[in-house]
Amino acid sequence: MIKLVARGQASVKWGYLSPVLAVFLTLIAGTFLFWGLGKDPVLALYTFFISPIADWYGITELLVVAIPILLCAYGLALCYRASIWNIGAEGQLLLGAVVSSTMALQFVDSTSLWAMPLALIAGMVGGMICSGISAFLNLRLNCNETLVTIMMNYIALNTLLWAVYGPLKDPNGYNFPESALFGDSTLLPILFEGTRLHVGLLLVLLALVVVWVFMSKTFLGFQIKVLGLDKPAARMAGYKETKLAVMVFLVGGALAGLAGAVLVTGTTGQLIPAISPGYGYSAIIVAFLGRLHPLGITLAGLLIALIFMGGEMSQMVLNLPRSITGILQGLILFFLLSCDVLIRYRVVFTLPRFLSTATQGDK
Amino acid sequence: MDINLITNILFAMILTGTPLLLVALGEMVCEKSGVLNLGQEGMMLMGAVAGFIAMYHTDNHFLGFVFAMLVGMAMSLLFGFIALHLNANQVAAGLALTIFGTGLSAFLGNDYEGKQITVLPALVETELQNIPIIGKALFAQNAIVYLSWVLIVVVYLFFRYHRQGLSVRAVGEDPTVASNIGLPVMRIRYLSVMFGGAMAGLAGGYLSIAYTPMWTEGMVSGKGWIALTLVVFASWRIERIVLGAYLFGFASIMHLVAQGLNWSISSNLLAMMPYVATLVVLVMLSRDKQRLKLFEPMALGKPWHKNS
Known part of the structure; x- marks a missing residue:
């Protein structure tokens, strides 16, 4: 037994x-x-896990998929380290995409150098608005953070639908629920000719380093860890509990919002209803699988991105x-x-x- | 605002509130035994797809609902094994159940999208249905709505008068003490979790067989989560669950109301209403932390193992 x-x-x-x-x-x-x-299991496993990344183009595509997942997961990991069950990355991503698109659409015919950075910042602000509301409801009004963030996910989803069916719909788009295509000045530059891999990858690497250093080398990161492991101890030590919680919520929201902005300005070039096939939810798995450590998360994120691509591939090859x-x-x-x-x-x-x-x- | 509109709104309110009522009832029993299962959404989706498939192949409503309940129960056992046997974090296990159920239901239902089934008719045809305002709401409902009313009474009586109802509550308040006086904590918790699964499955089946009736990916759209709020809203009391479920039902049919009153609001914004309502309710409830703790089963969400 x-x-x-x-x-x-x-x-x-x-x-x-x-x-x-x-x-x-x-x-x-x-x-x-x-x-x-x-x-045939061998053929199926090959199709699912090997064939998507069998060539250089496949690898760059894998990174394209991994970018938004990783950005969301780094933010979630911060929240989970503080024992805050924030599952709202999906909503923060979607609202980030909406706000970023709104900003990007102001620059359709412009060649301003500010267009792209502003679109990205707008996305972060959008994500922070979403997570800020959750933080307010959770920390000031004592609402359960899991329920609040999941409700915000549905509210953000409906905001996105409202936007693409209403104010952001392309007037010349034959009534499709899509925004107009963004101008070149807003689109993220491509890193390698002939691929879709954009500079979002550099943002991910930057986030990886910053979050890593923040978690393991700063006093704030330490405080978050203590808060998550032992709340009374953190209180005894005089750590500002609410302040820390607000911070992880906002950082998580900013990163998820950035993921949304990167999706619209890098991958699709316009706002569409199906902008995210649940990247924000997958990021939850990624954060746990990566043991809430930035490096582990990066590996886990690549794996989950591979599973996303494997799904597409098995639809094409294995039906x-x-x-x-x-x-x-x-x-x-x-x-x-x-x-x-x-x-x-x-x-x-x-x-x-x-x-x-x-x-x-x-x- | 004419009489017909009110009649229809009352009818639709109960029709829409019923799945929430069923899930919340199941989750309440589950939480009374001290187990927090956040996987309602996943179990509902699995119930919805299973019920629809069974219904599609047999053209028998009864079999559809039974199958939905069985699949819901099977899903809850999966949760039970991980959360109760392996002592995993219940929040994480519930989330996993929802993610798994969402994926699996989408996979199983892939070939059934857009398929047609026979609509579940009203249980009886009587003249009483023509009573203005309440006639349709009370007498023109389908069988599951009436079943949900029976279940309300049964669960109420179970907790009020039956010995085992007291056992469930004891296990939810303090499993160690309950175990010491000889109650089979694990078995009671498993059974409560399974009841929750069956109810979630039935509610899912109700959505795909009776309410819509069709299968679309992710069709539960948050009702499982709303039901979780509902249980807190009701402070684990049945009469309030009934009230809450129908209130949320009303919030979900705002588009009907808007149509009837000729408001021109985007349907996407109206679709937000149930979620906004949930947040508002959460805020109203949670202001007083002490009061909330007063009603909550004391051992809710805490892993427990004998001799540990």
């Missing part, structure tokens, strides 16, 4: 191994899933719906939570009861 025995101390080793094991188990489950769907992406993402999180039990518990294999009583009887 299998028994769980509590460890005296949380295992550091399993803290690192658990995500790896979870990914491995997800791969096994995925193999069975493909097999069950009547596809499977792309929603298989969502199943694999859910499975990863399930397996991660299950494997995390190994951090706090040891698994002990014991003989089944009838056997162990038999051996006792011999004595």
Whole structure:
């Protein structure tokens, strides 16, 4: 029989191994899933995980997908470190996209150098408005942050729909729910000729370094960690609890809003209703899978981006719906939570009861 | 504002409030046993897709609803295993359930988008339906609406008068004490979680079989989350859950009201109403932290293992 025995101390080793094991188990489950769907598992796994990044263009596409996910996940990780269950990255991303598009549309015929930076800043402001409202409701009015942020997600989604069906709709767009195409001055420059990889990648790298240094090298980062691990201790030490919480909310919102801005100015070049296939929700998985550490998150984000691309690829090649992406993402999180039990518990294999009583009887 | 409009609004309010009522009822029982399952949205989606598929192939409403409930229960067992057996963080496990359910339901329902099924008719045809204002709301509803009314009474009586109702509450207040006096904490929690799953599944099935009736990806659109708020709003009391569910039902049909009154507001903005209403309710409720804590099951959301 299998028994769980509590460890005296949380295992550091399993803290690192658990995500790896979870990914491995997800791969096994995925193999069975493909097999069950009547596809050759080897071909399916190749199509899903290898073929999207088999060439240089594929790798740049992977990075394009990873950019918004990573930006959201860095921000979420800050919140989760403070034990704030902010799941509003999706809404902050969407509102960021709307505000950024509104700004970008002011510069359609302009060649101003300010156009692109202003569009990005507008996106960050949009995200911060969204997360700021959540922070206010959570911290001043005591509302549960999970429920508040999820409601803000739906409100932001409907704001986006309202915008593309109403004020931001392209007047020459044959009544499609899309904004006009942005001018060249607002579009993010492409990094490599012939690909879609834009300077958003540099913003991600910048965010990675800043968040990393902030988390591990600054006193504020330390305070956030303490607040998350032991609230009474943080209070005793005189840390400004509310101030810290507001800060992580706003930073998270700014990063998610930036992700939205990067999506409209870098990837699509206009505002469309389906601007995000749930990047903000995937970022939650990424943050946990990356153990709330910027480096881990970066790896996890690339993996989830690969799963997004694998979904597209398997739709084209294997004729499977792309929603298989969502199943694999859910499975990863399930397996991660299950494997995390190994951090706090040891698994002990014991003989089944009838056997162990038999051996006792011999004595 | 003519009589007909009011009649229809009352009818639609109850029709729309019913899935919220069902989910909130299930989640309330679950939370009374001390388990916080944030996966309602995922379970509802799975119930919706499962019910629709069963209904599509058998053309039997009853089978559709039963299948929806079974699938909801299966999903809740998945949550139960991770949250209760493996002692994972219940918030994270619930989120995982929602993400998984969203993906899996989209996958399973892929071939069923836009398919047609037979509409679930009103349970009975009587002359009473012609009573102005309340006739349609009370007598022209489908079977699940009446079932939800029966369930309200059953759950109320269960917690008020039945021994086991008291056991569930004991487990939710203090599992250690409950275990010491010999209550099977794990079994009670599992059963409560499963009841929540069955209700969420039924509510999902109601949406895809009776309410819309069709399947579209992500069709639950936050109702599971709203139901979670509803339980807090009701401070874990049934009569308030009923009131809250129908109030939210009203907020969700604002577009009907607007049409009837000839308001010209963007339908996308009106679609925001239930979520805004949820936030407003949350704010009103949460002002007093002490009062909220007073009604909350004491062990809510806290992992518990025997001998630990």
